[in-house]
Amino acid sequence: MEKRDHIETREEYRTKENEVQEWSAYQKLSDNVLFTSLDKILNLGRANSLWYLLFGTACCAIELMQTGGPRADLDRFGSVFRPTPRQCDLIIIAGTVTLKMASRIKILYDQMPEPKYVISMGSCANCGGLFDLGYSVLRGIDKVIPVDVYVPGCPPRPEALTEGLLVLQQKVKNEKFLVKEKKSI
Amino acid sequence: METLHTRLQEKFPNAQVTFANLEAGDHYIIVDTAHLHSIISYLKIDEHYTILMCLSGAEDSEFLQSVYHLFSESSRKKVTLKVRLPKDNPEVETIGDLWPGAYFFEREAYDLFGIIYKNHPDLRRIMLPEDWIGHPLRKNYIDPIQYQDINNERAYPCDVPNVTEKK
Amino acid sequence: MYELEKNNDNTMTLNMGPHHPSTHGVLRFILEMDGEIILSVKPDVGYLHRSIEKIGERVTYPAFMPYTDRVDYVAAANCNVGYALAVEKLMGIETPERAQYLRVIVSELNRIISHLLMTGVLAMDLGAYTPFLHAVREREKINDIFEILCGARLTYNLATIGGMPFDIKETTIRKCLEILEGLKKFLKEFDDLVTNNAIFISRLANIGVIDKETAKAFMLSGPNLRAAGAHWDLRKNETYFLYDRFKFDIAVGSGKAGTLGDSYDRFSVRMKEIETSISILEQAFKSLPSGEVQAKLPKTLKPPKGEVYVRTESARGELGYYIISDGTAKASRIKIRTGSFAAISILDKIGRGLMLSDLVAFMASLDLIAPEIDR
Numbered sequence: 036m037e038k039r040d041h042i043e044t045r046e047e048y049r050t051k052e053n054e055v056q057e058w059s060a061y062q063k064l065s066d067n068v069l070f071t072s073l074d075k076i077l078n079l080g081r082a083n084s085l086w087y088l089l090f091g092t093a094c095c096a097i098e099l100m101q102t103g104g105p106r107a108d109l110d111r112f113g114s115v116f117r118p119t120p121r122q123c124d125l126i127i128i129a130g131t132v133t134l135k136m137a138s139r140i141k142i143l144y145d146q147m148p149e150p151k152y153v154i155s156m157g158s159c160a161n162c163g164g165l166f167d168l169g170y171s172v173l174r175g176i177d178k179v180i181p182v183d184v185y186v187p188g189c190p191p192r193p194e195a196l197t198e199g200l201l202v203l204q205q206k207v208k209n210e211k212f213l214v215k216e217k218k219s220i
Numbered sequence: 221m222e223t224l225h226t227r228l229q230e231k232f233p234n235a236q237v238t239f240a241n242l243e244a245g246d247h248y249i250i251v252d253t254a255h256l257h258s259i260i261s262y263l264k265i266d267e268h269y270t271i272l273m274c275l276s277g278a279e280d281s282e283f284l285q286s287v288y289h290l291f292s293e294s295s296r297k298k299v300t301l302k303v304r305l306p307k308d309n310p311e312v313e314t315i316g317d318l319w320p321g322a323y324f325f326e327r328e329a330y331d332l333f334g335i336i337y338k339n340h341p342d343l344r345r346i347m348l349p350e351d352w353i354g355h356p357l358r359k360n361y362i363d364p365i366q367y368q369d370i371n372n373e374r375a376y377p378c379d380v381p382n383v384t385e386k387k
Numbered sequence: 388m389y390e391l392e393k394n395n396d397n398t399m400t401l402n403m404g405p406h407h408p409s410t411h412g413v414l415r416f417i418l419e420m421d422g423e424i425i426l427s428v429k430p431d432v433g434y435l436h437r438s439i440e441k442i443g444e445r446v447t448y449p450a451f452m453p454y455t456d457r458v459d460y461v462a463a464a465n466c467n468v469g470y471a472l473a474v475e476k477l478m479g480i481e482t483p484e485r486a487q488y489l490r491v492i493v494s495e496l497n498r499i500i501s502h503l504l505m506t507g508v509l510a511m512d513l514g515a516y517t518p519f520l521h522a523v524r525e526r527e528k529i530n531d532i533f534e535i536l537c538g539a540r541l542t543y544n545l546a547t548i549g550g551m552p553f554d555i556k557e558t559t560i561r562k563c564l565e566i567l568e569g570l571k572k573f574l575k576e577f578d579d580l581v582t583n584n585a586i587f588i589s590r591l592a593n594i595g596v597i598d599k600e601t602a603k604a605f606m607l608s609g610p611n612l613r614a615a616g617a618h619w620d621l622r623k624n625e626t627y628f629l630y631d632r633f634k635f636d637i638a639v640g641s642g643k644a645g646t647l648g649d650s651y652d653r654f655s656v657r658m659k660e661i662e663t664s665i666s667i668l669e670q671a672f673k674s675l676p677s678g679e680v681q682a683k684l685p686k687t688l689k690p691p692k693g694e695v696y697v698r699t700e701s702a703r704g705e706l707g708y709y710i711i712s713d714g715t716a717k718a719s720r721i722k723i724r725t726g727s728f729a730a731i732s733i734l735d736k737i738g739r740g741l742m743l744s745d746l747v748a749f750m751a752s753l754d755l756i757a758p759e760i761d762r
Contacts, residue, residue: 092434093435093758094460097460101530105527106524133435134367135433139434162375165453166442167378169439170441171348171356190540245476246695271603273705274696274707274724276720298696300696319604319605319606320604320736321607324729324731328728357440361441
């Protein structure tokens with residue numbers, strides 16, 4: 036709205052009054068009303084409540100615990116741990132996955148409801164890392180389950196894991212669930 | 221330790237007890253497989269080597285070994301005993317009746333080296349899954365690249381010389 | 388996570404893990420139950436068997452150092468210096484005095500944060516989440532010190548064979564002393580919140596009593612053995628790293644809440660050990676000698692033919708390295724004997740007759756860490 040220095044006629048004065056009323060109504064509503072698409076509003080909710088499975092396999096689990104701790108505080112991004120896979124949107128593969136463990140992780144992943152996301156945390160989960168020379172270590176969790184975000188490091192710092200979560204939130208926000216995918220022939 | 225060795229020879233005249241002196245580190249006593257259990261129980265009861273520090277498998281060029289590190293709290297002395305086992309039939313008596321904690325260490329040696337401990341109540345694999353093939357800490361072990369339905373190939377070839385893989 | 392299976396004779400097989408809601412890593416127990424009472428415990432380990440011992444034969448002696456971090460990631464510094472000591476003994480290397488002091492400092496700092504995590508996790512396993520957050524808050528401060536020293540927070544790789552790769556600065560010492568002062572206050576707070584808490588005591592006292600003879604028969608070591616009443620500390624009884632220069636008492640279980648050797652004793656021994664470590668650290672900072680931190684070594688390390696078994700006192704008990712050298716740059720065999728692996732075998736013996744919820748408390752009080760069991 037433009038500002039006017041002085042008011043000349045009564046009519047003009049009235050229109051001014053209406054405008055002021057409209058403006059204040061808009062101001063009041065702007066905190067409460069949001070015009071957006073349904074996809075965006077769904078994604079906003081999903082991105083800010085990524086509940087992760089309380090599950091760690093190796094060294095990175097300690098850093099995962101410390102990320103949930105008071106300093107890094109993953110809770111402020113709406114991410115809290117759940118002890119059962121049936122309530123989770125996200126599984127953080129924190130640490131080395133051995134061949135003996137791989138099938139169990141697949142079961143845990145299958146138990147999670149759709150849509151579900153995977154963060155692979157640390158070099159071991161990404162590609163085998165240091166234990167590439169061994170005989171019993173899976174060389175990358177992506178051989179078993181699909182991965183959304185890879186966080187490098189051995190182990191990654193809590194800041195790195197937080198960044199990984201933010202990247203995943205970006206990914207979730209850009210998804211479109213209500214539009215049907217075009218089938219490729 | 222040399223005096224202990226002579227004492228053992230006097231006590232067990234039929235057993236082959238040899239003392240190995242190496243360039244560096246600890247010395248050890250090589251014991252006959254058949255007399256291992258009686259020698260260790262003699263050491264525990266009469267010589268007061270009451271603590272079993274470690275039990276492990278090992279391999280030298282021709283034999284598999286089962287190694288026992290004993291410690292005496294009263295005299296603060298350590299002794300290392302070894303038995304040499306042939307690679308095709310590695311069998312030795314368990315010492316779990318003297319130290320029940322040894323059962324788990326023996327299971328580990330069985331899993332990783334294939335040493336069979338006689339009279340062990342529960343000799344199963346401990347580290348690796350039941351359907352694993354081979355005993356990985358043996359020198360001629362070949363790393364698997366396929367386990368069940370998981371293809372565990374490397375993205376890049378490995379440049380460490382003593383890693384052998386199945387192709 | 389829990390699978391129920393009914394057997395014919397009214398008993399039940401309960402499958403606990405491998406994904407267990409507590410924080411000891413991936414462990415699995417197959418329990419045979421009669422109602423709430425445990426009839427037998429079969430631990431199924433190996434979910435974190437990372438073939439560290441085989442890798443030890445494939446890499447050179449200095450290159451194995453980062454792998455020792457991963458043997459016990461909660462007390463990585465203790466594993467580092469233990470391995471360095473073993474190789475030094477094999478090669479006959481003398482480490483400079485200042486480096487030995489630095490090793491004492493890092494291992495005691497690491498012991499503190501390891502015990503802090505254990506006490507926090509024990510409280511969490513019993514259902515109290517707040518003490519865990521308090522413990523992690525203090526842990527972060529000492530993690531910062533490690534970050535200043537070596538650049539890493541968890542897996543340090545902070546020892547070299549023959550010395551230490553870094554030196555400690557005056558400012559770091561001052562910061563360290565400040566943190567230790569804060570830690571003393573925290574311990575008082577923690578005592579009020581947890582140690583003297585009636586619920587906490589009744590959950591732990593008289594649960595999982597291990598007497599001295601059983602502990603020795605099952606090869607227990609470290610805090611678990613001391614809680615059973617044994618005056619045995621490798622730092623004192625088999626001195627290494629100039630530990631003989633420091634005055635400290637061995638923390639031994641007293642049985643003040645119930646029986647000697649119960650879960651509460653194992654917890655309180657660790658709390659006492661934190662205080663012991665603080666006093667050792669203060670003495671070490673006071674009497675830190677000057678000089679070199681690294682001994683002069685040849686470019687490629689080739690220990691002579693031979694073998695050595697060296698044990699040090701880690702946060703979880705005796706940490707032994709059994710190294711066989713065949714005279715080349717790579718070891719012929721590296722066996723790592725850890726405290727947790729010995730402790731897992733006692734679960735069946737003591738766990739029989741406990742209630743299911745007490746098993747979790749008992750297991751947490753033993754301070755099991757999965758990578759140390761599996762390696």
